[in-house]
Amino acid sequence: MRLQQIADKLGLEKLTPVFDQDIDGVYISDMISDVIANAKPGNLLVTVQVHANAVAAANLVDVCAIVLAQGKRPSDDVLRMAEKAKITVLSTPLNRWQVASKLYEVGLR
């Protein structure tokens, strides 16, 4: 499934341009060290973590995109950092459980 499709189906707000690519699974975490240790390339990272190091970890692991739950929004500096690294950042007012449920409903595993 493509990132753009997921963004459209869930009505996610695009905080950066969408760098469209295939999504391979989902990882939910707010811990930088956990993301580095356990997230997989191509995963959609669902988090409430808006620190610059969330982008640093997402980039290191090569996740597909970051979905910020509960309406979280990083600073403009962090968004610029993500865009330079071609990491898509999306936002939703849904909480992490609701995001996970909706991702499952649309077929992501």
Add this chain to the structure above:
Amino acid sequence: MREVSAPRYQLVDSVPGFVVVERAAPSNQARCYFCTEATAPKEAYREGDQEWHFEEAAQSFQFSVRDNATGEVLRFHELLGLLYYACLEPGSQLRRIGEVAQSVGVSIYIAITYDSPDGTPCEVAASKLEWLNRAFNDRIRTPGKKILILPDLFGIQKQVSSGQIMLDFSLTTMTERSDSVA
């Protein structure tokens, strides 16, 4: 889902723990160590003429890298964490180098190490850094993207705050609060 071949170099044997920052009185010297206890120890202790006090702790992990072709495993016990170039001060030399590298798809990270007993930063051997770079680059699937992890030849470790390194300081604070309620 697309089939992805197994990478040759792989992070393995992940051990969760804490990076503990402590400070000595009266010298005001600071140092860090990795701790695998359930909670970070906070008791002050005396070492020679210095008394060491807990300052802060961050959740982190230590790991090894395995060469799946040979089965050889290298442990990265000297590695405190990685520092992303974009988390450095705007205008700093390394940040400017990082911006140039990023413009051609190369993301620079600096390997920040623990101090050795004499207070100087530990070194990550060049051969180990090569493995670390390959472990992260082997699994990248975005075309044209590269990760470049450099040794701290710039003395960055002494210039940055712990919050700039890729560690979980804020979440440790939450852990401590829940511990204190219990």
